Amino acid sequence: MRKQVLVPLVCALVFSCSGADRPDEAALAEFGAIRYSAGDDTARADRAFDDSSWATLETPGTIDIRGGDGNFWIRTTASVATTIPGDRIWLESGKIACAFDLYADGTYVGSRGSLPPRYYVRPQVDSVILIPATAFDDGVATLAFRCYYSGTEVAVPGFALVGEERADMVNHLMAFFVSTINTIIAVLCIFMGFYFAAGFAARPDDKASLFYALSLFLVAVYFIDMGSERIMLGGLLQRAVARVSLSWSMAFTLLFFVKYFDAKGYRAARIFAAADMAVFGAAFLFFAQDDAAINLLFNLSLAPIFGIIVVVAVIVAKAARSGKKDAATILLGLAIGLGFAIHDIVYQVLGAQPFAWLQGFTFFSLNLSVFIAMSLRSSTMRKELDEYTKAVSDQRDKLSNLLCEAERAADETLTVAKLLDGEIAAVSGAAQLSADGAEAIGASAEAQRKTLESASASIASLLSSIASVQTELETEASCIERTTRGTGMLIEGVSRVSEAIDGTAAFAASLDTLTGTGRAAMTRLAASMVRVRESSGEIRAVVEAVNEFADQTNLLAMNASIEAAHAGSAGKGFGVIAHEIKRLAQASAERSSRIGAIIGGIETAVGEGVEASSSVSDALASITEGAAQTSVRISEAATEAARQRESGEGILVDSRALAASAVKMMEEAAKESTLSGNASKGMRDLESSQGAVAESTAAIVDRNAELARRARSLESLAGRARKAADDLVAAMSR
Known part of the structure; x- marks a missing residue:
């Protein structure tokens, strides 16, 4: 049987691979360099646009669009050897991953998918777009693709210009396998899903039907997306929902097979299914x-998914070996489905595009085999139900005869039962009264015990409270004594601080006077120094004049020497020179006297400066001495303040302890009052409970006598009941 299944599958796989989607085999044209560039400028559709700076693409290949917004353009030229009037030429895009609008010679001619804002593309579908004959100029057409892809790398299998036969095959035959077949499978899955859902509604404990109904509904969503030519959810959301639906469908399929064949590991399967659905659902x-x-x-x-298929295959194989007939049918469907799956896996590994993906047949063959197996199981169960119904009918006839025989015994039993009811009611009443009395005695005893315990606890608490009050009184006395000592120390420290502060205030007053004296002396010193500076300037001017006089004197002396050398009648020049020398001598005398006066002024000013400096020194000395005294007094004040702070803190702590002790004494006093009341009340309750115990004891004695009489009556009725029961057993044995 395995050979009968595998041989056709292998032949179909070889045939499919030999007829894979190769649009270049039917090509009618040669393409120039294929160039691409990121962006969305519609001017790039123009025939005369210069794309020489764009990147070149070798097909099949990929375009990396990382860093962009997903928009890019592809441009190329297609040339045909001859153009026959009336012939129509299509562009076959192959299963390119992106959506695009096609422009031929600058004119829009068609689209693959839809560009944003309603972006959608079906990468599993080939596309052909008719190129108008007017787009060819001397057999050459410029093609521009305005593309968008929501990803990082676009797979471009290559382009081809094809004829009407190839276009018809793509638009009809391939579309049938890709779209129509998937849509049909989706409808059948929905139908079978409702079938299993109805089975679950009829038998709510049939969890296997629920799991497979959910699996069928979810896989139908996947096939609807595969076969639909319309966008129902918008954008890529529909594709994400479809892909996650397939993953969820297989998870429910696993739960179905585990439950259906009662396989081990149902808990592990549920955990795996929940984790798989949660992870991939969130990711998608x-x-x-x-x-x-x-x-x-x-x-x-x-x-x-592949792991689930393997686990399902193992479960079904084990069920088939154990002799379950419906497992063989499912195993056959699973084998056929695996054949179709291997076809898709081979193409996925080779990186090639088949004529059509056969995954739909994989799931449909499995679902169909399960549907047939469950239908056969339902038929078998219906036959078994008919046989069971017949057996029940025979037993019903026998039971009718038995009921007639038992009717007589039932009448007697009814009479006995009525009598027994009366006696039992009386016994029950007496027993209940005895029980109530016993409960009353128990309750009274318990009340007495609790009362004694409460009184004992109250007395113990009272003694403890008295001890606590005594301790608190001792604590209060100690705190009061410490508070008194701290208060005395505080008053003494305050006095010393007051004296220190008074001395500091007096010194502060004298310090202000001394500071004013120093300020005035410093002012006089500054004025004297200004006068010294002015006198020094005048001295400088006089010195310069003296220097000038000395120079002129030297010059005259030189001239006199020269005149003396001449002698003779020229001696008159000496008179002139002598006159000049005399005049200069007078000027020197005047300036010298002026220098003396200036020097006297400087000495006076300097004397005043010395005197002012002495005054400042004396004032500063007084300030220094006063500052020392002030420092000592402030130190004393700080020491006393620290002692006051410590005393105050001690008083604060003792005061708080005193307050807490007082509060605790109040609480203990209230507690003593309450405990005294409880003890008094407990004694009264103890007296009353003793009376109740005595009354309950007398009542129990009376009820026991009544119970003895009723017991003798029940013994007689029991004999009659045994006889009626023996008669009923005899009738049933016949």
């Missing part, structure tokens, strides 16, 4: 707007 929804991330997550989700 988080990356719902990133096409590349969705594809990566889908590839990652295939690993647990």
Whole structure:
């Protein structure tokens, strides 16, 4: 049987691989360099646009759009050898991952998917777009693709210009396998899902039907996305929901098979299913707007899906070996489905695009086999139900005869039962009264015990409270004594601080006077120094004049020497020179006297400065002495203040302890009053409970006599009941 299944599958796989999607085989044109650039400028659609600076793409290849906003352009040229009038030419894009608008010779001619804001593209579908004949100029057309992709790398398989036959195959045959077949499978899954949901509604304990109904509904969502040509959720959200639905569907499929065949590990399967659904559900929804991330997550989700298929295969194989007939049917469907899955896995590994992905047939073959197996099981269960119904009918006839025989015994039993009811009611009443009396005695005894315990506890608490009050009184006396001593020390320290402060105040007054004297002396010293400075300036001017006089004298002396050398009649010049010398001597005398006066002024000013300095020194000395005294007094004041602070803190602590002790004494006094009241009340309750115990004891004695009489009556009725029971047993044995 395995060969009968595997041989057709291998042949179909080889045929599919030989007929893979290769648009270049039907190509009618040659393409120039394919260039691309990021951006969304619509001017790039123009035929004359210069794209020589763009990056070049070798197909098949990928375009890296990291760092951009997802928009990019692709430009190329397509040339045909001959153009036959009336022939129509299509551009086949292959299963390129992005959406685009196509411009031929600057004119929009068609789209693949939808650009933002309603971005959507079906990467599993090939596309063909008709190129108008007017777009070709001497057999050459300039093609510009305005593209968008929500990811990082766009896979570009390559472009081709194809004829009408190829376009018809893409638009009809391939569309049938990719869209129509998936839509049909989705509808069948929904139908079967309602079938299993109805089974669960009829038998709520049939969890297997619930799990498989959910699995079918979820996989139907995946196939609807695969086959739908419309966007129902918008953007990439529909694709993310479809991909996560497939993962969730397989998780429920695992739970179904574990429950259906009662396999081990149901708890582990539930944990795995919940974790798988939570992880991939959150991941798909988080990356719902990133096409590349969705594809990566889908590839990652295939690993647990494949693992689930392996586990399901093991479960079904074990069930088949154990002799379960419906397991063989499911195993056959699973084998066929694995064949289709291997087809897709081979293409996924080779990185090639098949004519059509067969994953839909994989799930449908499995679902169909499960549907058939469960239908067969339902048919078998219906047959077994018919046989059981017949057996029940036979037993019903026998039971009818038995009931007729038992009717007589039932009448007698009814009579005995009525009598027994009366006697039992009387016995029950007497027993209840005895029980009530016993409970009353027990309650009274318990009340007495609790009363004694309460009184004992109250007395003990009273003694403890008295001891606490005594301790608190001793604490209060000690605190009061410490408070008195601290208060005395505080008053004494305050007196000393007051005296120190008075001395400091007096010195502060004298210090102010001394400071004023020093300030005046310093003012006089400053004025004297100003006069000294002015006198020094005048001395400088006089010195300069003397210097000038000396120079002139030297010059005249030199002239006199020269005139003396001449002698003779020229001696008259000496008179002139002598006159000048005399005049200069007079000027020198005048200036010298002036210098003397200035020097006298300087000496006077300096004397005043010395005197002022002496006054300042005396004032500063007084200030220094007063500051020393002030420092000593302030030190004393600080010491006394510290002692006062310590005394105050001690008083504060003792006062707080005294207050707390007083509060505690009040509480203990209230507690003593309460305990005394409790003890008094306990004694009164003890007296009353003793009377209740005596009354209950007498009542119990009376009830016991009544119970003895009723017991004899019940013994007689019991004999009659035994006889009726023996008659009933005899009738049932016949």
